[in-house]
Structure formats: C-alpha cells, structure tokens
Amino acid sequence: MEWHNARALMEWQLEMGVNETILNAPIDRYALDPSPIKAAKKETATPVIIPKVDPVAIAKKLAEPANSLEELRSAMEAFDHCELKFGARNLVFSDGNSKAPVMIVGEAPGREEDQQGKPFVGRAGQMLDKMFAAISLDRGAQEAEKSVYITNVLPWRPSQNRDPKPDEIAMMWPFLQKHISLVNPSVVIAMGNISCQALLGEKGITKLRGRVRQRHNLDILPMVHPANLLRNPSAKKHAWADLLTLKVRLEQI
Numbered sequence: 001m002e003w004h005n006a007r008a009l010m011e012w013q014l015e016m017g018v019n020e021t022i023l024n025a026p027i028d029r030y031a032l033d034p035s036p037i038k039a040a041k042k043e044t045a046t047p048v049i050i051p052k053v054d055p056v057a058i059a060k061k062l063a064e065p066a067n068s069l070e071e072l073r074s075a076m077e078a079f080d081h082c083e084l085k086f087g088a089r090n091l092v093f094s095d096g097n098s099k100a101p102v103m104i105v106g107e108a109p110g111r112e113e114d115q116q117g118k119p120f121v122g123r124a125g126q127m128l129d130k131m132f133a134a135i136s137l138d139r140g141a142q143e144a145e146k147s148v149y150i151t152n153v154l155p156w157r158p159s160q161n162r163d164p165k166p167d168e169i170a171m172m173w174p175f176l177q178k179h180i181s182l183v184n185p186s187v188v189i190a191m192g193n194i195s196c197q198a199l200l201g202e203k204g205i206t207k208l209r210g211r212v213r214q215r216h217n218l219d220i221l222p223m224v225h226p227a228n229l230l231r232n233p234s235a236k237k238h239a240w241a242d243l244l245t246l247k248v249r250l251e252q253i
Contacts, residue, residue: 004086011087011159055081055171063178069098072182076155076175082168084156090117091155094179096139097147101250103185104128105176106152107194107225108164114157119150120226127226128191131239135247149183151176153198169198180218186253187246188218192225209242212249221246 001009062079066072073093079085092109095118104120112122120128129139132148141147154164154172176198180188190196193205199220202208208222223242224235 002086004083007083008087015160053081055167056174059171059174063174066178066182069094069179069182072175072178079175082154082156082171084154084158084168087159088156089114092117092119092152092157093155094149094151095119095121096149097141097144098149098183099144100147100149101145101186101253102132102137102148102189102246103180103183103187104148104150104189104191105180105195105199106150106191108152108154109157110161111157119152123230124226127229131226131229131243134240135243149185151179153194164194166197169194173198177216180216186219187212187249188220189246190220190222192223192228196222206238209238210245212245219249221249 058081059079062075063072066075073091076093077091085091088109090109092113096104106119109119110122110124112125113119119125128150132138137146137148139148139150153169153176155175158164158168188199190199190208193203196205196208197203199218200208200213200215200222205222205224205228209224211221213220213222221242224239229236229239
C-alpha cells in the first residue's frame with residue numbers, strides 16, 4: 001500500500017471514531033524471546049540522489065495549455081503533487097453558470113462537498129445561496145446575468161477540514177489563475193480569509209471586506225465566509241452591506 005493511501009485510510013478511521021487497535025488473539029509477551037535483536041551489519045551503500053520537484057512549476061506547465069474548462073479540469077486531475085488529492089473522494093471543480101458576471105472563490109471543500117463533488121453544498125452553501133438570492137442571483141439560473149459561478153482555491157478537501165497550508169495554496173494558484181482567466185468574470189468574490197490570501201496576498205477579512213479592490217486586472221470583493229455567519233450571526237450586517245456593494249458594482253458595469 002502506498003503511504004498516501006495508508007494515510008487516507010487512517011484519517012478515515014479517525015473520523016469514524018477508531019482510537020485504538022487490537023489483535024484477534026492475545027499475545028503472551030512473557031513467552032517471547034528476551035534476547036536482544038542482533039544489529040544488522042552496516043553496509044556502505046551508494047547514496048541515491050532524488051531530484052527536487054517544483055510543484056508550482058509543474059502546475060504552471062499543466063495549466064497554461066488549457067483552452068477550456070474541460071481541459072483545465074483534466075489538467076488538475078493529472079496533477080499528483082498535492083497530497084490532499086490522495087485523501088479526497090472527489091475533485092471539486094465548480095458549480096453554476098460559467099458565463100455569469102460574478103465568480104465566487106471559496107476556500108476548500110468540506111465533507112459534503114467532497115462527497116458530492118460540488119462546492120458549497122453543505123450548511124455554508126445553503127447560507128451562500130440565501131445571501132445571493134437577496135440580490136436576485138442564483139447559481140441555478142439559466143440566464144447568465146442572474147447566475148453566479150463558484151469554485152475554490154483548493155479542489156480537494158483538507159483532512160479534518162483544516163485550513164489550507166501556504167504551499168498548497170501556492171501550488172494550486174496557477175490552476176485558479178487559469179480558471180479565472182477562462183471564465184473572465186466582471187467581479188470576483190474572495191470568500192473568506194484563505195481566498196483573500198490567494199487572490200490578494202493578504203489576510204484579515206474584517207479589515208479587507210467592504211470595498212472592491214483591483215488586483216491581477218480583476219475587480220475583487222472580499223466577503224465574510226458563510227460558515228463564519230453561521231457561527232457569528234451578528235456579522236450578517238457586514239455581509240448584507242457587501243452584497244449591496246456588489247449589486248451597485250454590477251449595475252455600474
């Protein structure tokens with residue numbers, strides 16, 4: 001068994017509540033041979049030089065030739081340098097209308113997203129849909145002007161829903177950059193701290209939210225993540241203010 005698969009199996013067992021392992025039959029350790037194990041003779045071996053791999057460079061090489069979302073998805077599926085891939089059930093690529101003027105970039109899939117292969121389908125996703133319905137936007141709308149397009153910084157679920165690591169964000173950035181380029185939205189929503197870190201190179205959503213910023217030739221609007229609103233309902237007033245900012249910006253466009 002490869003170590004990626006072994007690690008994924010152990011993480012799954014931990015999620016299921018396994019906290020100890022036992023054998024089928026007891027062992028009489030007093031009956032075991034107490035003599036020390038003889039040390040193996042040291043042999044001089046020729047050192048093996050393993051070439052260093054730059055996952056960011058490989059990601060760029062895979063992402064650049066993609067001329068469609070289908071080709072980009074295939075390129076991401078072929079990328080084997082992110083450990084999260086080996087512990088995930090599905091690659092979570094996107095949802096919504098790719099011609100929509102608004103592109104929402106979340107952080108990373110959760111358990112429900114990993115199972116269904118779509119972003120924002122859990123409780124936070126339900127909150128997200130309610131938020132954008134308040135300004136007449138719906139990911140399921142047939143008309144592009146009334147729809148939104150949704151993706152994540154990372155396409156694979158981090159174990160235990162932990163925050164993505166900086167190196168994971170860096171290696172997946174070429175794919176996200178190409179994703180945004182192919183969709184070519186009018187406004188990109190940086191949904192949460194991790195998205196702000198990827199798109200703006202900054203963290204601190206409470207300070208960043210509230211106004212549209214221009215980066216990478218894009219209009220980027222930081223917003224509080226729906227999961228945060230579920231934990232802290234008082235922050236909904238900030239989300240509503242940001243939705244109104246988005247609505248005005250779309251009307252201007």
